[in-house]
Amino acid sequence: MLKRLLILFGFFFLISCSEKRIKDIDEIVLNENIQEKNGFYHYGDCEEHIGNLYNGKNYYYHENGKIKGNFTLNNGVPEGHWEQFNSDGTKRIDIYFKEGKVIKKIKHN
16 A cells, blocks of 8 residues: 555656646747747757757748747746737737746737
C-alpha cells in the first residue's frame, strides 16, 4: 500500500511541476524558426528539434510587404509591447506583456 501511495505521489509531483503557460488568444508569433510548446517559445524548425528558449524582437509581414506585426520574447515568454496590423497598414491590436502575462490590450477598429 505504501509503495502505491509513493508511486501516485511521484506522478502527482511530476505533473504539478511541469512548466506550462497559457497563451493569450491574440498572441501571434509568425516565424518558421520559433516553435511554441506549452506556451513557451523555443528556437527550432519543428517540434522534434526544439532547442533553447527564444530571446529577441522579431517582425513579420503581409504578402503585400506591409508589416503584419512585431513581438519580443524574453526567455521564451512574451515581453513588452506587441503590435499587429491589417494588410492596409492600419493597426489591429496592441498587447502589452510583462513576464508572459498580458497587462494591457487595446483592439483597434
